[in-house]
Amino acid sequence: MKVDPSVCLNRRQLLGAAAIGASGLAANMAQVELLSQPAFAEQLQQADKSVILLWLAGGASQLETWDPKPGRPTGGPFAKIQTCIPGIEISELLPKMSSRLHETAIIRSLNTKIADHGQAYEVMDTGRIREPGVQFPHLGAIIAHQLASTHSDVPDYVEMYTSTEGRRKGAAGYLGARYNPMFLTESMMPENLKRLESIQDVDHQERADLQRILSQQFSMKLRNNVVDSHNTAFQRVRGLMSSDYLFDIERESQTMRDHYGPTQFGEQCLIARRLAEAGVPFVKVARAWWDSHGQNFETHQELCADLDFVMAALLDDLKQRGMLERTLVITLGEFGRTPQINGSLGRDHFASAWSCTLSGCGIRGGTVYGKTDEDGKTVVEGETNAGDLFATILAALGIDPKKEIMLGSRPIPLADFGSKPIQEILA
């Protein structure tokens, strides 16, 4: 199926049509007929879905998280613990997650080959190797392009990366600037979103009304794409300005804030839930910095405690709100860490056999895909590359990974050529 990047059904219209269909009123037969069309059915399947990506920047150790090897020379000092799923064991550093694997699939067989921070980040955030002359969109932009509504009042793609090490901003590439992220670095509240104090809200509203009237009059006489685009952008800015409350966790109860804990990562994940709840299709929360060349085990004691607490809180919260079945939570970084323990009790970069997780939307929870050898040095079953992971993420959201975007006359599939979703972990 080929799609022009500019064509996308309005999410709100879509939900409206779905509601009509669901109620069986069939008042508008045209809309009901629309429901029977394959393209519309696919979009309906995608409706209201979101992704929250927990980006473990710097590269978390698979051996201290999802693929422990205790007792082996490479295993490190931590034990493994039985999870709520018989036969699946994870590191003792993730006790809360061990009782929440019903909603989570673990992929233990990533072989993404590139173990340099910058290049690996690009591979894992675009799902493919860089190609000269093509600016591939990052995962958030792809998801925003597929799931966002044209006239949405909320951002399509939000990234939070407050640490400075390894900070890299996602990009929409050939999808166009419309799908670039709102990138939060210094503060959890977007900058330049507030109305100037010198302008009253009523002034602002009246200016918007005047702009709309003039535009409508203009359009009645002379239809013009540039003017339409300007109107759309203006409305979108108004919408974004009115969405600043989503970033304000003071609006949450103290109980809810305690649920996510006092750390910055916890607060950012609470914001991520608020954004997903409001319909933001893609939120990336980067937790830096897992690059544990020295004192790997203590680094993971510190950071896994944060990840375990916050990820468990997020999954619980999404589930209690009935959001988990339409929200995909991913843990991923640019690579894993070496099985070999270096002289500083550290682990170095390693992309040949590492792990990630997918939870919630479209995922068959309580599953493990792939296997590494007894020392964690190689993948022995189910080797998975970045393209396969992207295909799996898209499929979990009801998006055809083979859907092609036309870049000029060149069709480019959403997930890389030849990649396949991992059916074993899809619901």
Added chain:
Amino acid sequence: MHLFSAVPMPLMDRMILRSSLKEMIMSDVLTRDMKNFKRTREVRSTDILFAIANYPDRKSVLLGSSDAGVYELDLTTEKPDRIKFSGGHRSYVTGIAVMESQAVSCGYDGQLVWWDLQTRQAMRTINAHGKWIRRIVSVPSRNAFVSVADDMRCRVWDAVSGERIADFTDHDAMTPHHFPSMLYAVAASPDGRWIATGDRVGHVAIWDTQTWAKKAELEAPVMYTWDPKARRHSIGGIRSLAFSPDSSQLAVGGTGKINNIDHLEGRSRLEVFDWQKGTRLHEFEDEKRKGLVEQIVWIPESTWILAVGGDNKGFLNFFDTATNAMLHQDGCEGHIHGVTWDANAASLLVAAHERVEVWAWEKTPFEN
């Protein structure tokens, strides 16, 4: 004849004899040229060796390993074989303390194991702490062993019965930044009167072994690095403690402030306190060989301190508190986790990353 071979006499008498002999020999160290202090032997392995102690009444050492084993290694043989003890730990063995003919090891499994050194069998295993045990020391005057762990507790164990005698802490479970803290270091004063404990954020407490009440506290905050901006996690902490021979001073080891906390690239750091007055007497930082000070050894009858540790590699730093200067420095390929003088106090035995090393004074022309 083995200088420290056991002779039938009361425990305290034997301790005094052993101490005086050692001091006598150690004073001989001071007459030797540090330039002749060299690595004389290296025994490679594939594991990480965290702990080393003299094997009582034998010319061999006890080792604590990352493979969860406790080993005997006879360094007098040309091709030494390690003999593994039977039973014991389930994770890294991080400390071994010896008192008389018994040894107790500690590990990241939270267990203390009492060993029968004749049979090399585990005699007793105690679930001593809820988290990693970092270090164990013996307190012969109280006939006790003292352990510290990441549950932030310091616990005292009867050497014979294994019963817990005391349990105390002055260390917060969480860092000021809401992450788990760690209790790395413990030391007993030579006179057996005091215990010192040191944690991740640079807090030291000194305890009276007669009452187990806190006597004093010190702060060494430079040794803890919290990076709130670039990487948002922490590293460092107080990794070693040692009382001076007269028990009046306390040396505190760790690392200086670290810019890139992915690595142990901070200067090795040593602070010396008059702990009863609470005053810092000396600060030593070295950036030539960086990393953590894992163990501190005071040279008896002298003003010298040996600090060992490392980053990806190891260092041996000799400082002189009389001149506030480094006397001598050397290093090895592996991060050093622990050292002990051999029974004759003639050689320094080093437990390091994937190796044991022996360091000694090469004979000088004068000695020949």
